[in-house]
Amino acid sequence: MTSPENLMPDPAVIGRAGSYSKGVARRQEILDRAGEVFRERGAEGTSLRQIAQAIGVSHAALLHYFESREQLLVAVYEHAESKRDTSRMYGDSISSVDVLVKAAMINLGVPGMVELYTTLVATALAVDGSPSNTFFASRFARIRDELTERLAREQSEGTVRDDVEPADIAALLIAASDGLQIQWLLEPSIELERTLETFTVLLAPRP
DSSP, X not given: OOSGGGSSOOOSOSSOOOSSHHHHHHHHHHHHHHHHHHHHHOSSSOOHHHXXXXXXXXXXXXXXXXXXXXXXXXXXXHHHHHTTOHHHHHTTSSOHHHHHHHHHHHHHHSTTHHHHHHHHHHHHHHSTTSHHHHHHHHHHHHXXXXXXXXXHHHHHHTSSOSSSOHHHHHHHHHHHHHHHHHHXXXXXXXXXXXXXXXXXXXXXXXX
């Protein structure tokens, strides 16, 4: 979601990648089309068989790449996230706060993305070792590390206050971004962008 969700995506392939270039391309096509189905219908109440029918492939073809509906959902999310990685898009040209703000606003602009994220995170909490649990545990650890490194650099450059541990700031920024996006799902009038940008003031170096 972040969201920070849009920092570096997990490079590990979820499900089977396909043995040859044609298989890899087919997998990407399935993920693109499955993403469209979820945006139209939502993440709940759609079986693998129904997804296969909706995107025009056989159930067996879908199972060739993904062992379960949950694995497919995680792969769809990771695939969509990898296309809008704000950390890659802007590099070091923007601040840590701006990375999160831009990522969150991109999420809000993609129908169903925040809903899919919250559904998968809830699933990840339910069962240890499940596809979503493994993916999001790794993802949150990676994002915290990346934000911590970026914030530590900004502290050394004098653009972020240095009296707070960068790892603590990173964890709080991720929590705020995710939490505000959940609030936005319930109440779309929340000014998410303006609220997140408040961290620019809160993290400004002390005079």
